[in-house]
Amino acid sequence: MSSDYDEVCRLGRELSNWGRWGDDDEIGTLNLVDAAAIRRGAACVRDGVGFSLALPLGEGGPHTNSIPGRFNPHHYMTAIGLSVPASPFFHFSDDVVVLPLNAATQWDSLAHVHYEGRLYNGRVADEVLSVGGAARNGIDKQARHPFATRGVLVDVARSRGVDRLAAGTAVEPDEVDAVLAATGTAVESGDVLLVRTGHMRTFLVDADREAFNGPAPGLGLAMAPWLRAHDVAAVAADNVMVEVTPSEDGSTICPLHLVTIRDMGLLLGEMFDLEALASACAEAGRWEFQFVAPPLPFTGGISSPLNPLALL
């Protein structure tokens, strides 16, 4: 499939969710996380085991620190065992971080990307302010919705019998369908799709931040219609951008971001650590689970770090 910007525009119009949940909507496909989805998610909890899908937030994080605005969090102590003069028995510690909201495991909000001057649901891009950030579509809006539903893991690397996909490999709908069929899993409206490429091993096993942040396997642009047809609430992956980089046509930048976030109002989850979860799914022989992953309500925030849980 071509993925130049004409194709982005065409797909954007075709898959658009603008107006679907009202002209004032600021949460997009999170609307699909309804009572049925919340119950369906909870019903997946059988073994009572759970997994944190978050990378560490600290100097040991996944960023290379070479791009301004994208660095591993700085952590400073504001109290270390402090006491108060009147009460020397009591001691406390406190701390503060300087935290890029795109540090490590995160959701991109519906204000993260745009084209032709418009954000999701037709908001003008100028509503992302130099002071205050996203006046519309910010992560604080999405954080108010109870983001708990069923998650479905598509372990592409395991399905291919490889440690990880090569950089630049696009994951396409046929393969996703085949993996789902092989694992006997069906995706329903309001589910979240988690795609494992194995690219996370470049950071976690190889400790190679440069390579982890460089070209990577990920979703091809053809996944956009698939995600829309299945009405997933969000998609997350174990790489930096969710989508394949460089893009399939080699010239466009993040075409899947543009169509999913801006036109579909779909949240993208980046740098999710799926390693332990994938092993557990393979052992249990089921790839569905309760998935609880609310972002934090940063006012006007463009993204939010979080600690997503998968419960089997």
Next chain:
Amino acid sequence: MSSDYDEVCRLGRELSNWGRWGDDDEIGTLNLVDAAAIRRGAACVRDGVGFSLALPLGEGGPHTNSIPGRFNPHHYMTAIGLSVPASPFFHFSDDVVVLPLNAATQWDSLAHVHYEGRLYNGRVADEVLSVGGAARNGIDKQARHPFATRGVLVDVARSRGVDRLAAGTAVEPDEVDAVLAATGTAVESGDVLLVRTGHMRTFLVDADREAFNGPAPGLGLAMAPWLRAHDVAAVAADNVMVEVTPSEDGSTICPLHLVTIRDMGLLLGEMFDLEALASACAEAGRWEFQFVAPPLPFTGGISSPLNPLALL
């Protein structure tokens, strides 16, 4: 009950969980969130409705900014609709925050307070470092455990038929037992207790940050044995300190913090917004729900903001 520091020491020894989960344990009562608790929590999801219990993280947050190290997060844009020269179609925004880890809704880690030179499980207080923070017992350790269990709301304000309890009012075991009995709810090992005093209305309704951060209703020290006897995994409240302030004897500082965090290894959840949840519980006539509240894995972190969810 007296709450001078001799009493703190005596209670600490009596209620100690040191060694209970091994000498290397760094997560304390989170160990009680086992497979049974995870399943019990999920089984509470019947209506498929959910509530975020988090306050906003931004300039509109609950801090007064008058105490160094305790201020509402600063939010800065690092990209606003930026494009790249080769690809002017694509635009993105990014941001960063300066974030006290005790800003707004949070868990205190097991490294937050200490006395007599020891943290939870006998770690020396010097393991809270000036650089790197909590080498032991930090919030990153607790963040790895899948913190999803059953939550039980004890709505003391509603039980008393008041808007909110007066500042300085101590919530004691007898009242908690009475509220639980009246609502037909039993607390089991691994549950989380959520206590509503109504004090949150001082911030949310009155918008009075000074009063919100001043004297407040909260748990009395006598709740420590109760929490230990019921083996709850954590306790959270809708005030700044969980415990009543000033303390009941008027002289000790945060005695409940010391016994619960340092001796019992129990997490305290502060500034939880229980207003909407409490209304829903009253309407539904049940006060138990799935409670999913993992902190974020800030390396060496003393606390962590989060977005806790209650699912009914």
Next chain:
Amino acid sequence: MSSDYDEVCRLGRELSNWGRWGDDDEIGTLNLVDAAAIRRGAACVRDGVGFSLALPLGEGGPHTNSIPGRFNPHHYMTAIGLSVPASPFFHFSDDVVVLPLNAATQWDSLAHVHYEGRLYNGRVADEVLSVGGAARNGIDKQARHPFATRGVLVDVARSRGVDRLAAGTAVEPDEVDAVLAATGTAVESGDVLLVRTGHMRTFLVDADREAFNGPAPGLGLAMAPWLRAHDVAAVAADNVMVEVTPSEDGSTICPLHLVTIRDMGLLLGEMFDLEALASACAEAGRWEFQFVAPPLPFTGGISSPLNPLALL
């Protein structure tokens, strides 16, 4: 004199220095600090005594912390007596600040204010970028010029025989001329004018930050033609805004800022502590001195804190 915005525009046109030092100029009246001015300043050093005119940069600074973006600097330690494993003899400490560039004693750059879409020298206001800051006219440009010249103190409070001028008092050209005449001092091209209102005592003596940041005495708008006629290189005062607040007509905001910074390309120095210097001048009976006050080269910076020195 009227000071509504029509008057601002009229004065702006009349006093404009746009193009005076070339179309690419980004330092404005600092151009007047030439070899003669540098020598004239140095020649003022007779007694060999000097004064720092800077307020402290720390939690004890002059801000109230109630306005986002204007707070006293946060200071964090990044190393405290750290050693390295191979060499336990050596210990070092390091630190970091979160620093509003308008914290405490500062120069406003020529990118700080604008009207009608234009900065000093006709630069479009859009050259102040959301990322990178002032692409033109930033403080980094002004920091390259050797800002050392003659300073002249006009001690209005002392001249009036008062501790400080009342809030809202405008200092006008006649009074400045009278003070200069009484002290036998003449202002030449390239000099810096330092105006003492005594308002700094509201912070330093009364410790009343609210009042210090509220209505204040300062320069009236009629000083703009005076400053242009005398071709001073900069003007600094012991208040927050240099100019009188509220403005004389009660409706315009910072009219003197607009005309001086945007039209004249004149740097304004805010929150200069002139107390010790003023006492020394009175005792010595001379009100001129070497004044050395380079801002720091913050790339794209809108302002810069500094430690200005006056040497007699």
Next chain:
Amino acid sequence: MSSDYDEVCRLGRELSNWGRWGDDDEIGTLNLVDAAAIRRGAACVRDGVGFSLALPLGEGGPHTNSIPGRFNPHHYMTAIGLSVPASPFFHFSDDVVVLPLNAATQWDSLAHVHYEGRLYNGRVADEVLSVGGAARNGIDKQARHPFATRGVLVDVARSRGVDRLAAGTAVEPDEVDAVLAATGTAVESGDVLLVRTGHMRTFLVDADREAFNGPAPGLGLAMAPWLRAHDVAAVAADNVMVEVTPSEDGSTICPLHLVTIRDMGLLLGEMFDLEALASACAEAGRWEFQFVAPPLPFTGGISSPLNPLALL
């Protein structure tokens, strides 16, 4: 000369200035900047030309960002052309930085390094606090002194006829004396010595931050007695550490830091850009000038960036 730690201790005792300016002294050799030195400095201003010796403070700065706590400043906008509802004519911009106090051109304070538990003048090292920083000997103390004196440039690279000295080259007293003799310059008590190795070209010309922050030419430990004998007020250089790295014996870390800062109370100036000044000195045939270089009064600060001026 040997430079193991026994030698550091021996030199420290021999060259100590502890008690020389009273037991409460916190500014060390800045005491040598007296009225005579201030006048002597001003008297050097003949041509009326000046040079800023500061590197840029921004993402383009000299740090590699690979060491936590040592990174190039982050610059964020807190207002961009903002207006106020009542007055849409007026627009302003503001900004903030996250600034390591050792970023770029800086003075190390007398609290920066220690050994055997003692800072300069016998202060216990514990007076460097986890919150608040240097309670004693901090840069705020040194910032109060009027730091304007005579500066003397020793251009070692030019004297040797090279672009720059090789990494690891120690500059020793004999060579300094020879350069001074060749340029007809004598160093007096209270002067500041500026040593040019040419290493700055590794950053400014080669743009090689890794190499700039690696092994470098600089002062040998034998310069400590020389600096003490000449009673200079401070020494600055165009490298990262002032002293040669690695140290001459290959095993000790920053031995010159320890003796000068901790025992002598001597300020070290790091990353001074001497390129333009050196050219001007060579052209003018004189290597002395007024040197004005006050640090900024960061409360409890361990270091301070600044914009040093040299005026000929």
